Amino acid sequence: GLTSGDELTIGVLEGDGIGPEIVPATTRVTELALDAVGITPIWVRLPIGRAAIEKVGDPIPESTLHALDELDLWILGPHDSANYPAQWRGRLTPGAVIRKRYDLYANIRPAFAFGGTHPTVADMDLVVVRENSEGLYADRNMARGSGEFMPTPDVALAVGLITRAASERIAHRAFELARRRRRRVTVVHKANVLTMTTGLFRDVCREVAAQYPDVQVDEQHVDAMAALLVRRGGDFDVVVTENLFGDILSDLAAELAGSLGIAASINASDSVAMAQAAHGAAPDIAGLGVANPVALMASTAMLLDWSAHRHGDQRHADAAQRLRGAVGAVLSSGVCTRDLGGGVGTDDFTDAVAQHLTGG
Ligand code: ATP
Ligand code: MG
Numbered sequence: 231g232l233t234s235g236d237e238l239t240i241g242v243l244e245g246d247g248i249g250p251e252i253v254p255a256t257t258r259v260t261e262l263a264l265d266a267v268g269i270t271p272i273w274v275r276l277p278i279g280r281a282a283i284e285k286v287g288d289p290i291p292e293s294t295l296h297a298l299d300e301l302d303l304w305i306l307g308p309h310d311s312a313n314y315p316a317q318w319r320g321r322l323t324p325g326a327v328i329r330k331r332y333d334l335y336a337n338i339r340p341a342f343a344f345g346g347t348h349p350t351v352a353d354m355d356l357v358v359v360r361e362n363s364e365g366l367y368a369d370r371n372m373a374r375g376s377g378e379f380m381p382t383p384d385v386a387l388a389v390g391l392i393t394r395a396a397s398e399r400i401a402h403r404a405f406e407l408a409r410r411r412r413r414r415v416t417v418v419h420k421a422n423v424l425t426m427t428t429g430l431f432r433d434v435c436r437e438v439a440a441q442y443p444d445v446q447v448d449e450q451h452v453d454a455m456a457a458l459l460v461r462r463g464g465d466f467d468v469v470v471t472e473n474l475f476g477d478i479l480s481d482l483a484a485e486l487a488g489s490l491g492i493a494a495s496i497n498a499s500d501s502v503a504m505a506q507a508a509h510g511a512a513p514d515i516a517g518l519g520v521a522n523p524v525a526l527m528a529s530t531a532m533l534l535d536w537s538a539h540r541h542g543d544q545r546h547a548d549a550a551q552r553l554r555g556a557v558g559a560v561l562s563s564g565v566c567t568r569d570l571g572g573g574v575g576t577d578d579f580t581d582a583v584a585q586h587l588t589g590g
Contacts, residue, residue, distance in 0.1 A: 238264060238271050238537065238546065241297065241304035243278040245324070247511025248521035249307025250281075255523040255580040256305060260530050262587040263553040267545040274301060278324050279309045289314060290324040295331065302502045303537055304328075305530055310511035325506065329362065334497035334504060335396060336403045337362040338532065339480035341463075344524070345562030347488035347570060353464030354487040357411070359404040360476025361431075362497060364391045367473050392427040392472060394434055399500075401438035404470035408445045414467035415439065417449045418475055431472050452479070459483055484508060491569050494528035496536055503536045505529035519575040522567040527557050527583070556586040 240260075244253045257273055264271050276294040283289050289311065298304060311323040328334070337360040343349040366388050378388045401417075408415045417435040419428040432449060439447040450458065452475045459466070459479065463486050471479065484493035493508035507525035515521055531550040538547035560582045566572030567579055574582070 236269055238269050239301060239303070240271055240273060240533075241301040242273050242275045243294070243304060243306045243324075244275070244281065245307025245511065246279040246281075246310035246313075247308055247513045247516040249279070249309075249511065251516075251519065251521045251576050252507070252523040252526045253305060253307045255576055256526045256530050258580060259527060259556065259583045259587060260534075260549075260553060262584055263534075263549040263556070266552055266587065267548045269545055269549065278306075279311075280314065283314065283318065289318055290327045295327075298328070298332070302540070303533055304502070304504045305526070305533065306504050306506045307526070308507065308509065308511035310513050313513065328504065329497060332502050332504075333363065333499045334502070335361065335363040336400055336498045337476065337480075337495060338403075338407075338498065339476075339484065339493065339495045339508065340532070341480070341483035341487040341493070343488045344492060344528075345558050346564060346566060347492070347561065349486065349488045351460070351463035351486040354483065356463065356466040356483060357407060357468050358476055358480040358483060359400060359407060359468060359470045360480060361396060361400040361470075361472045362476075363473075364393060364396050365473030366390045367477075390424070390427045390474075392430050394430065397431045397434035397472075398438060401435045401470060403498075404435075404468050405438060405442040405445050408468040409442070412467040413444060414446045414448075415442075416455070416466055416469045417447065418452050418455045418469055418471035418479065419449065420452050420475070422451060428472060428475075435470060455479060456482060459486060463487075481508070489570060491522055492524040492528065494525055494532055496529060496532045498536060501540075503533055503540075505533040519577060520568050521576050522569050523576055523580060524557055524561070524567075527553060531557075552587060556583045559586050 244250050261271050276297050277285050279289050282291050309324050339358045342355040343352055380386045404415050419432040421429040421432045459482055484490045491509055495506055495508050497504045507529055509525055531553040534546045534550035565574055565582050
């Protein structure tokens with residue numbers, strides 16, 4: 231039941247906390263952006279998180295997963311799994327279940343300054359391409375039988391997993407992306423210390439780089455890279471790295487570009503992609519009508535870009551551009567939510583974006 235012709239089918243998972251506020255805000259303006267290019271979105275709303283626990287007794291029900299099997303584009307709201315009833319704590323979070331089941335190995339996280347924000351590095355315009363299935367992250371590694379363990383109560387160990395296959399596929403994503411941007415890739419590793427693991431990652435990236443002679447490539451150690459992002463973050467285009475380094479560097483870059491609170495991302499495999507804001511469920515402000523929907527709107531614009539590429543339909547990219555443009559224009563006009571120093575709530579902000587999209 232994938233996307234065809236003038237329709238675009240997108241799964242919608244509201245999630246917890248501010249999810250029920252920012253997800254409907256996002257689908258509303260995305261629908262307008264798609265309408266403007268002659269495409270009708272079909273929203274497939276699926277329960278996940280606390281709502282799914284209450285409805286079906288499971289935060290990530292089989293019925294939701296079966297429905298996702300039929301889709302290739304999803305919007306995932308945040309989840310607040312630390313506050314689920316006891317029996318669900320300590321298990322894989324709904325997001326992790328989905329990442330693993332669909333092998334969403336590429337976490338794509340741009341960092342650029344939206345107008346109206348106050349960036350530390352004003353000319354930042356980069357994309358972190360983060361390997362999302364290996365490295366040191368236990369929840370991502372569990373399926374392969376590794377992760378963290380404690381041989382005694384006073385000793386803890388973590389295994390970092392790097393494979394040629396996973397490094398190769400993420401490197402290809404980075405170089406392909408660079409061809410659609412400024413044709414520069416920075417490979418980030420720590421091969422002077424983590425010689426075997428991040429050394430393998432670096433070596434595989436070098437091999438892949440040889441297949442993209444039109445893309446300029448350089449390498450940085452992760453510690454030097456953190457400093458360079460602050461000093462001259464505007465110099466970077468595509469940054470490819472392993473899981474943990476990518477997690478940290480993408481937060482750093484997003485904050486330097488303005489605000490982590492408006493940072494977008496998608497998680498993708500070769501065949502499916504999921505929009506997911508970088509921030510969490512924000513339970514402290516849930517239900518107050520003040521949540522900022524920008525991160526999820528910008529993530530959904532990325533999802534439409536991915537769809538344009540995957541389905542070969544330029545209109546999806548045009549809709550993405552309209553959506554990003556409308557959000558940027560509203561922010562530039564000084565209209566923003568509390569977290570960005572403004573005074574409007576979620577609904578008023580979304581109204582402003584909607585008005586911009588409909589030419590009002
Ligand atoms: P997680 O572990 O799920 O990533 P977290 O501990 O990083 O969660 P968040 O849920 O991201 O925490 O919230 C951190 C702070 O940022 C909170 O004060 C929250 O209210 C605020 N915040 C996060 N997202 C938004 C948003 N979209 N709009 C406004 N404020 C937000
Ligand atoms: Mg967080």
